[in-house]
Amino acid sequence: MFELFKIGFLSFTFLDLIDIAIVSFIIYKVYQIIKGTIAAQIFLGLVIVLLFSFIAQAGNLKALGWLLKLVTDIWVIAFIILFQPEIRRFLLLLGKKPFTSKFFKNMPSKKDVPDILTDAAFELSQHQHGALIVIERTVGIKSFIDTGEPINAKVSVNLLRSIFYPRSPLHDGAVVIQNDEIVAARCTLPLSPTTSVDKISLGMRHRAGLGITEQSDVLSLIVSEETGSISVAEDGKLYRGLSRESLRRLLSKKIEHEEQKGMKGLFDIFKKAK
Numbered sequence: 001m002f003e004l005f006k007i008g009f010l011s012f013t014f015l016d017l018i019d020i021a022i023v024s025f026i027i028y029k030v031y032q033i034i035k036g037t038i039a040a041q042i043f044l045g046l047v048i049v050l051l052f053s054f055i056a057q058a059g060n061l062k063a064l065g066w067l068l069k070l071v072t073d074i075w076v077i078a079f080i081i082l083f084q085p086e087i088r089r090f091l092l093l094l095g096k097k098p099f100t101s102k103f104f105k106n107m108p109s110k111k112d113v114p115d116i117l118t119d120a121a122f123e124l125s126q127h128q129h130g131a132l133i134v135i136e137r138t139v140g141i142k143s144f145i146d147t148g149e150p151i152n153a154k155v156s157v158n159l160l161r162s163i164f165y166p167r168s169p170l171h172d173g174a175v176v177i178q179n180d181e182i183v184a185a186r187c188t189l190p191l192s193p194t195t196s197v198d199k200i201s202l203g204m205r206h207r208a209g210l211g212i213t214e215q216s217d218v219l220s221l222i223v224s225e226e227t228g229s230i231s232v233a234e235d236g237k238l239y240r241g242l243s244r245e246s247l248r249r250l251l252s253k254k255i256e257h258e259e260q261k262g263m264k265g266l267f268d269i270f271k272k273a274k
Helices: 014-034 038-058 062-072 075-082 083-096 099-104 108-128 157-163 204-216 243-272
Strands: 005-006 009-013 132-138 149-154 174-177 181-187 216-222 232-234 235-238
Touching: 009 014, 038 062, 038 174, 075 132, 108 132, 108 157, 108 216, 108 232, 108 243, 132 204, 132 243, 149 157, 157 181, 174 204, 204 232, 204 235, 216 243
Parallel strands: 132 174
Antiparallel strands: 005 009, 132 216, 149 181, 174 181, 216 232, 232 235
């Protein structure tokens, strides 16, 4: 096998590069499936322990290696106990859908989300129906999702219009979107301490949409009930008075960028290897 380089007596081949890339991709996709839950933090902890164990073995650190061996000897049993609900849910999903569809389901559908959100926002704006939509990206916001009513339905213009219809019991609060699904409605969000932007007072809906972006890596799409204006909040900044095309471009850039970012590193590795 073609040797890329050597570190001391260890040789690093092209096959090793592919092996590392595949394992990294699998770990990333597993983390995507469980992110936003306590299991994600435990999973990261296990990865760190295994990484230290590998370093200890490679560096011949006997005391550290012995200590970590005590942990790694029982990690399979601990993994099953700690991840029992996630493993059961994952196996149920495998039984219902092909394995690859679970791992790659976000890739085609996410491209439709910016168009759906744009159309829904402007239809709500025309009727001056207020709306607050939060789009998850890299960090889960499960604690805020749990404050609302579970929906777990594929995002659509009609569903969003129904939720934010003023007489709907779900129209107060925020809708949270993960990938291409509405996971919950009527969610309670933290209010931003900012009460005005460019000398324009902010209502509760705008302060909530801004507040969640100050605490997590999400996008907030806000439709004003008073004026029908459309705004987007990101990283504690509010972008107001967006046109249909500018909103579509902004959402496409921000949402699809997160999807492509995870795959870009893997594709770059294979390009360089060739």
